[in-house]
Amino acid sequence: MAIDMKPEVQIDTNYYKITGIRQLTEHAFILSLPKIRFRFVAGQHVSLSIPGDYQSREYSIYSAEGGENLEVLVKEVDGGYFSPKLKHLKVGDMVEVHGPFGKFGLDEKNLETHKHVFIASGTGLAPFHSMVKSNPGLDYQVIHGVRYTNEAYEKDHYDADKFLLCTSRDPKGDFQGRLTEYLKKADFDKNTCFYLCGNSDMIFDSMEILREKGFERENINVEVYF
Template sequence: MTIDMKPEVQLDTNYYKVVGMRNLTEHTFVLSLPKSRFKFEAGQHVSLSISGDYQSREYSIYSAENEENLEVLVKEVDGGYFSPKLKHLKLGDMVEVHGPFGKFGLDEKRKESHKHVFIASGTGIAPFHSIVKSNAGLDYHLIHGVRYVGEGYEKESYDADRLTLCTSRDKTGDFNGRVTDYLKKTNFDKNTCFYLCGNSDMIFDSMEILSDKGFGRENITVEVYF
């Protein structure tokens, strides 16, 4: 189900009205807020809190730099405190946004000279969605690790020949197995920059595999989801 409305102007420096909620799976959704004068670089994240609530959470920005709305990709955590509250927000509800934060993003000095390999698990794909949509013509390869094909969030957003969907619990993806299994079996050009985003186990295991293939930390940028 998709709910979409024209974005409204920002009422306060940090407060935004919810203008859209796009459900990608039963538990994963895209929250849309009016971008207004909010500026960020693809790969950065924001901190969100709900009006009247004392807690906040950090989410990578999902939307492109030049898009009309500011979007974040959220997975509702079973038994969690914050994500279910975001899931039940309605159009017009207020969300407080702080940021942007972080330096995770494209290596601009190597943008034209290198291939850019994005390695993600689950909702760790969010910053890569922003980077790809913000950089037309980029030479990239996105490797996304999920359990089932249905969790390949908006995979139609990427060039089909630049996306490898690794599915660990079904055989209908591009590769049956984990991201790390795919990395072990794949050779990469020396002029490659790697960007890793997702759970810590995937990241640390992937870094070890890439190290064994001769790629040092100068070739790898990391964003860890705990």
């Protein structure tokens, strides 16, 4: 759902030199770029391309609004075209950044009065990392659904009591099972804003579960990855 945002940000296109790569798992990593002249609102995304390549992909911004670098979280897709190329880039290589784009962001009108529950599958965690890091003191909870515990990307960046990990293929998460199974059992305060980001099946199933719990569409904000 489109929501009111902070003042309009400038859309820019620039070439950026990769300044750092953080490998999180065998297939997931963070590209770090210099943030010169780049302004965005937490929750927005950018389009990345590699000079000389004809394709591009959209990635949610992972870093904080006031951070020193512009960062994106990438997972290599097995058999994919673009993400394996990103994985083979090295510090010093160039990428082209278009954006920022999108109106996915914190619900400003309920920022101080509501709890903000971030529901993510896989790399759908990225915009929520940006929102949490950009808003110290925010009343939030992250519910992250993954297959294995090692996919809880930089879990230590969140308050320990505000991050709940659902693992579908190992018993080491806070909840063993799919994210949607947890939502069915969970209780939420009526003054809650929900934010969903990840694959479309998870999002549509979660929206239905929340609707059955009495939450209206106006309090459910969505960013669909695929």
